[in-house]
Amino acid sequence: MPEQHDSYWAKTSSLMYVMLGLWFFFSFAVHMFVVPLNKIVILGFPLGFYMAAQGSLIAFVAMLFWFAKAQDRIDVEEGVAEEE
Amino acid sequence: MATQESAGGGDFLNNLGRVYGIYTGGFAAFIVLIAILEQLGVPNRVLGYMFVGFTILVYAFIGIISRTMQVSEYYVAGRRVPAFYNGMATGADWMSGASFVGMAGSLFLLGYDGLAFVLGWTGGYVLVAILVAPFLRKFGAYTVPDFLAARYEGNGARLMGVIVLMACSFTYVVAQIFATGLIAQRFLGMDFVVAVYVGLLGILVCSMLGGMRAVTWTQVAQYIVLIVAYLIPVVILSAKKFGIPIPQLTYGQAIAQITSLEQSFVAQGLASAEAMAARAHVTPFNSYSPANYFALILCLMVGTASLPHVLMRYFTTPSVKEARISVAWSLLFIFLLYFTAPAYAAFSKLEVYSTLIGKNIADMPQWVYNWGSLGLVTICGKAAASAEAVRAACSAVAGHAGILRLQDFGINTDVVVLSTPEIAGLPYVIAGLVAAGGLAAALSTADGLLLAIANALSHDIYYKMIDPNAPTARRLIVSRIFLVLVAVAAAWTASQRPADILSMVAWAFSIAAAGLFPALVLGVWWKRTTKQGAIWGMLAGFGVCMLYLVVTRYFPGFGVKFLAMSSLLNPVTGAPVVDLNAAMAAPNAMQGWVAASHPLASKVGWFNINNISAALFGLPVGFLVMYVVSLMTPAPSKEMQDFIDACRRPKGQTLMEEKTA
Numbered sequence A: 001m002p003e004q005h006d007s008y009w010a011k012t013s014s015l016m017y018v019m020l021g022l023w024f025f026f027s028f029a030v031h032m033f034v035v036p037l038n039k040i041v042i043l044g045f046p047l048g049f050y051m052a053a054q055g056s057l058i059a060f061v062a063m064l065f066w067f068a069k070a071q072d073r074i075d076v077e078e079g080v081a082e083e084e
Numbered sequence B: 001m002a003t004q005e006s007a008g009g010g011d012f013l014n015n016l017g018r019v020y021g022i023y024t025g026g027f028a029a030f031i032v033l034i035a036i037l038e039q040l041g042v043p044n045r046v047l048g049y050m051f052v053g054f055t056i057l058v059y060a061f062i063g064i065i066s067r068t069m070q071v072s073e074y075y076v077a078g079r080r081v082p083a084f085y086n087g088m089a090t091g092a093d094w095m096s097g098a099s100f101v102g103m104a105g106s107l108f109l110l111g112y113d114g115l116a117f118v119l120g121w122t123g124g125y126v127l128v129a130i131l132v133a134p135f136l137r138k139f140g141a142y143t144v145p146d147f148l149a150a151r152y153e154g155n156g157a158r159l160m161g162v163i164v165l166m167a168c169s170f171t172y173v174v175a176q177i178f179a180t181g182l183i184a185q186r187f188l189g190m191d192f193v194v195a196v197y198v199g200l201l202g203i204l205v206c207s208m209l210g211g212m213r214a215v216t217w218t219q220v221a222q223y224i225v226l227i228v229a230y231l232i233p234v235v236i237l238s239a240k241k242f243g244i245p246i247p248q249l250t251y252g253q254a255i256a257q258i259t260s261l262e263q264s265f266v267a268q269g270l271a272s273a274e275a276m277a278a279r280a281h282v283t284p285f286n287s288y289s290p291a292n293y294f295a296l297i298l299c300l301m302v303g304t305a306s307l308p309h310v311l312m313r314y315f316t317t318p319s320v321k322e323a324r325i326s327v328a329w330s331l332l333f334i335f336l337l338y339f340t341a342p343a344y345a346a347f348s349k350l351e352v353y354s355t356l357i358g359k360n361i362a363d364m365p366q367w368v369y370n371w372g373s374l375g376l377v378t379i380c381g382k383a384a385a386s387a388e389a390v391r392a393a394c395s396a397v398a399g400h401a402g403i404l405r406l407q408d409f410g411i412n413t414d415v416v417v418l419s420t421p422e423i424a425g426l427p428y429v430i431a432g433l434v435a436a437g438g439l440a441a442a443l444s445t446a447d448g449l450l451l452a453i454a455n456a457l458s459h460d461i462y463y464k465m466i467d468p469n470a471p472t473a474r475r476l477i478v479s480r481i482f483l484v485l486v487a488v489a490a491a492w493t494a495s496q497r498p499a500d501i502l503s504m505v506a507w508a509f510s511i512a513a514a515g516l517f518p519a520l521v522l523g524v525w526w527k528r529t530t531k532q533g534a535i536w537g538m539l540a541g542f543g544v545c546m547l548y549l550v551v552t553r554y555f556p557g558f559g560v561k562f563l564a565m566s567s568l569l570n571p572v573t574g575a576p577v578v579d580l581n582a583a584m585a586a587p588n589a590m591q592g593w594v595a596a597s598h599p600l601a602s603k604v605g606w607f608n609i610n611n612i613s614a615a616l617f618g619l620p621v622g623f624l625v626m627y628v629v630s631l632m633t634p635a636p637s638k639e640m641q642d643f644i645d646a647c648r649r650p651k652g653q654t655l656m657e658e659k660t661a
Helices: A002-037 A047-077 B010-014 B016-039 B044-065 B071-079 B083-094 B097-139 B144-151 B155-188 B192-207 B211-242 B247-268 B273-277 B290-304 B308-315 B320-338 B341-355 B366-372 B387-395 B415-423 B428-466 B472-495 B501-525 B531-554 B556-562 B580-585 B615-632 B638-648
Strands: B377-379 B409-411
Touching (some): A002 B290, A002 B638, B083 B308, B083 B428, B097 B155, B097 B290, B097 B320, B097 B415, B097 B501, B144 B155, B144 B638, B155 B428, B155 B501, B192 B428, B211 B247, B211 B320, B290 B501, B308 B428, B341 B415, B366 B387, B366 B415, B428 B472, B501 B531, B501 B638, B531 B556
């Protein structure tokens, strides 16, 4: 039981760090380049502005649905999923 | 009603799709009915009352049929709310009256820098999902302080949790009741104070009898009203202007036109090049310095992951798995509003720039006078109540040529959303819909906040700390008494019209972040965190955050003299915003509890950080103190380590078993 649990928490932790990295990228890193990105204009949107107004938001939503799936898979693999 | 018999909830829960489908259809039919009545000549005032009255009656009806005397139903809706519906309820819980009415206006005024709010109020849900919510759900808490007390062994941590919760939630709920009063005043012509207490009744009837269960199902109903009300006007506007009913796609063209108009204003002498540089819509960092912009995003995000009224929504799902997917649904429903708000701002700005600026001041459209007479639109520094008032105000400005310049025009942030139906030339029914939506947003958030406060007082303070043997019936009665007391206190505070209340909402995020986030995250992710570490860490983080807020806003002179604070800097020029030597020499420099108009209030600080980002100091201090004190004290017991392991694994029963009968 303990070693099985350790591998569960190791997998859960690495998923958390991947999500945290993506979160940092879409919350901060990409917006640090807003000035150069604004030189690219698509459909009237300067890209730097677009990333803050919509791009990062779309990424957050997609990340969370993906995370819920990925964590469920870990739960099942490690045998700690809830009984239905 | 079918829902009435199924007090146990089985039939209702199995038929959620049908119930809310019928509800949405009924709401659409009601809008059509009002539109027909308007064509028949029924006065606008009556239509406004019908809109607001009908929606509040529906919420009250749901609140009353969801009444309960079971503890777990009252505190966590019986843990049977499916992820999808919990997502909708969280959306309504989360989006406040200010988000609905004021967010687009802030984006209008701040341009790119206002997007810090859009980012901060969405990205925080990533932290909720990966760091906090599923583990709190597994623990099986009724309140956030409940978890702190279990993890940090005792009522010390519980009390700290309750104090932080009260500090962040109370100002927030006052702001919601304030917003309710404003909306009722503006659309129904009610007296503000009367409107505040009417709003209070609307809030209480939803939450008092059924606790979390009633709040959940009214919030779902409120979400549907608020999102329909937010999207319809701007969708119609987009279709009219650009031929495509997807505003989120078409406002790129509006932005391009705004940018070219901005350049033409400078060319025509309608705005100076410097003024335009400080106001250009897509140019970053002309309202906040880059450091302040990113600090604000961080504080809003971490605050989101710590606010108790949000976290407690995830206690209501049937499983840990559902809690995780529910966070994703929540963000999707919130996203629908927040990625539309910049479109409102852009359309509104384009309208103002293309039809007002550079035109003769005698040719203002009617909507300017409608909002001007309420003091919400100003021209040449005076309320634009009528054509004569505008002419008089501008002729008083030296050298004014009678052509409206950019700097002549002022607009209140609330007007942007509220005036869109008029700007688009839509019938009154749409304006009534917007009012109902704003009210739904304010009421739903107020419900969630009030419940969070009342539950902390009744469950954590009364039941857990004062009378652990209290019978269930008495606990629920005490809870309702607290709910009414807190609600009345909040309504009374709102009726005093505290000027600062809206800026205080942003403070709530910093307070929650600095006070609660380290203890919640380390409690799950670092087994070595000890009881003493947690208590001292919360105290230090919360203390530093409050100190920064209160000193910069209310005791700025003391901050400069004793705490080495300096003037904030202008983000464009880098010059100090106040001359500290002159201000400190003035006789009012060392006054306390100063008004917002005081020359130093909210204009001083450390490292040029605005006080809305106070958690930038409180958060690291909280983490550091918690880490150091934990290492200095003996490691948590074997039982506690096993407890944390159990919190981390979804399998098995919730850890806090509660007598429910």
